Amino acid sequence: MKNEFSTVDEQDLAYFKSVVTQMNFFTEAVILAEYDHDYTEDLHFKPNVVLIPETVDQISRIVKHCNSRNIPITVRGAGTGLSGGALPVYGGVLMSMEKLNRIIDIDLDNAQATIEPGVITQVFQEAVAAKGLFYPPDPASKGSCFIGGNLAENSGGPKAVKYGVTKDYVLNLEVVLADGSVIWTGANVIKNATGLNVTQLMVGSEGTLGIITKAVFRLLPLPQRDILMLVPFKKAEEACKAVSTIFQAGIIPSGLEFMERDALLFAEKYIDGIEIDIDETDEAHLLIELDGNDEGILIKEAEMIHDLLCRYDCGEILFADSQAQKDKLWKLRRSLGEAVKVNSIYKEEDTVVKRAELPRLLLGVKEIGTRYGFKSVCYGHAGDGNLHVNILKGEMSDAEWVGEKLKKGIREIFELCKKLGGTISGEHGIGLVQKEYMDIVFSQREMELQKAIKQAFDPNRILNPGKIWKD
Numbered sequence: 001m002k003n004e005f006s007t008v009d010e011q012d013l014a015y016f017k018s019v020v021t022q023m024n025f026f027t028e029a030v031i032l033a034e035y036d037h038d039y040t041e042d043l044h045f046k047p048n049v050v051l052i053p054e055t056v057d058q059i060s061r062i063v064k065h066c067n068s069r070n071i072p073i074t075v076r077g078a079g080t081g082l083s084g085g086a087l088p089v090y091g092g093v094l095m096s097m098e099k100l101n102r103i104i105d106i107d108l109d110n111a112q113a114t115i116e117p118g119v120i121t122q123v124f125q126e127a128v129a130a131k132g133l134f135y136p137p138d139p140a141s142k143g144s145c146f147i148g149g150n151l152a153e154n155s156g157g158p159k160a161v162k163y164g165v166t167k168d169y170v171l172n173l174e175v176v177l178a179d180g181s182v183i184w185t186g187a188n189v190i191k192n193a194t195g196l197n198v199t200q201l202m203v204g205s206e207g208t209l210g211i212i213t214k215a216v217f218r219l220l221p222l223p224q225r226d227i228l229m230l231v232p233f234k235k236a237e238e239a240c241k242a243v244s245t246i247f248q249a250g251i252i253p254s255g256l257e258f259m260e261r262d263a264l265l266f267a268e269k270y271i272d273g274i275e276i277d278i279d280e281t282d283e284a285h286l287l288i289e290l291d292g293n294d295e296g297i298l299i300k301e302a303e304m305i306h307d308l309l310c311r312y313d314c315g316e317i318l319f320a321d322s323q324a325q326k327d328k329l330w331k332l333r334r335s336l337g338e339a340v341k342v343n344s345i346y347k348e349e350d351t352v353v354k355r356a357e358l359p360r361l362l363l364g365v366k367e368i369g370t371r372y373g374f375k376s377v378c379y380g381h382a383g384d385g386n387l388h389v390n391i392l393k394g395e396m397s398d399a400e401w402v403g404e405k406l407k408k409g410i411r412e413i414f415e416l417c418k419k420l421g422g423t424i425s426g427e428h429g430i431g432l433v434q435k436e437y438m439d440i441v442f443s444q445r446e447m448e449l450q451k452a453i454k455q456a457f458d459p460n461r462i463l464n465p466g467k468i469w470k471d
């Protein structure tokens with residue numbers, strides 16, 4: 001690990017304050033504590049100073065100074081990340097993007113929008129929806145997460161199964177580089193075969209290559225109709241097996257979510273006013289959404305799905321009959337992560353395999369848990385083969401929780417993902433907590449190549465150090 005960073009001294013602090021002004025400069029312990037964690041496990045790392053810039057020029061000046069002084073910078077969105085990407089593991093500057101929160105332009109003629117990274121994802125979605133447009137990526141935390149964090153982690157969410165993830169909507173990015181220079185990565189066009197695709201390199205790079213200060217997105221027409229169905233299954237494995245059948249029938253749902261019984265029970269307890277009938281013998285549910293503009297087609301597809309799922313020993317399907325009911329079911333689904341967290345500290349593994357391998361992944365995870373002595377609660381984006389495996393601390397001692405045995409168990413889960421044609425993160429990123437497993441999916445040569453790219457962008461390794469790669 002690199003630890004030859006400079007200590008932030010009084011002169012550095014005076015400079016930072018002169019750039020962002022007193023009101024956006026914080027060194028008080030109570031404020032630092034607000035920015036020392038994200039949603040990942042129970043991890044805390046204190047920065048030396050929190051800066052909340054309001055302009056690109058301020059960011060550029062701060063970065064330039066840090067680069068010349070060898071001070072680490074960790075950029076933070078809303079802090080909803082699940083792999084520790086926003087944790088300032090070496091201290092230094094924590095730069096919050098919360099004040100770069102403008103929707104600069106919604107271009108109706110070209111179905112594009114230009115926005116700043118501190119815009120909340122749902123706020124953006126609602127702003128474009130008001131104009132009949134659609135920005136599909138919808139992470140579970142869409143009501144609080146920032147677009148900048150979504151770009152950093154290449155976030156997905158339930159709609160990814162039909163509409164793709166954050167990267168699929170990015171046309172162009174304004175980025176502050178490690179030396180303080182400001183660049184645009186591409187052009188505001190749908191087609192672009194011009195040189196290397198730096199735009200896509202930035203997306204998912206977790207703040208290690210540059211600081212995104214503006215993003216141009218392409219948008220779609222807003223679908224007008226949807227159907228939502230909740231389907232119980234006696235066997236979780238059958239629910240997983242049913243998933244690929246739906247696609248084989250030529251249907252692409254706009255959401256196809258898997259929820260294990262325990263996850264649903266936690267969520268029911270966690271959210272007031274939502275009750276669903278969970279039969280004691282149901283091991284899992286699928287939540288399936290269809291969207292489009294033609295109600296007749298959607299009903300026909302829902303009937304086809306109903307007939308297909310009957311072959312997998314499903315129970316009675318609940319069709320949401322009002323917008324309020326749809327909202328409740330989605331709220332239930334979206335709060336699974338928080339609900340599990342309230343019950344126990346957990347480590348979340350963002351496993352992903354080829355869709356048809358999902359049953360094997362689920363069985364394997366449970367078998368590994370039995371062998372290594374941990375309990376897991378699973379849910380996720382079944383249509384993408386993306387299963388969030390939440391390993392509960394429960395009765396485990398602190399030593400066991402950070403010990404080698406549990407790490408070995410997690411390693412086996414990831415090795416299974418690789419064996420099933422998948423990888424170790426579908427949408428949460430590598431950040432801090434998964435970097436020790438990168439060797440499972442990348443050879444030494446492949447890792448060298450990635451590190452060489454990092455070196456080209458950030459030779460002093462000041463941008464979000466300690467993430468993605470082991471130093």
Ligand code: MLT
Binds near residue numbers: 082139333336337338
């Ligand atoms: C989800 O699908 O709910 C999100 O990725 C968040 C989580 O897993 O906690």
Ligand code: ZN
Binds near residue numbers: 381427
């Ligand atoms: Zn997810």
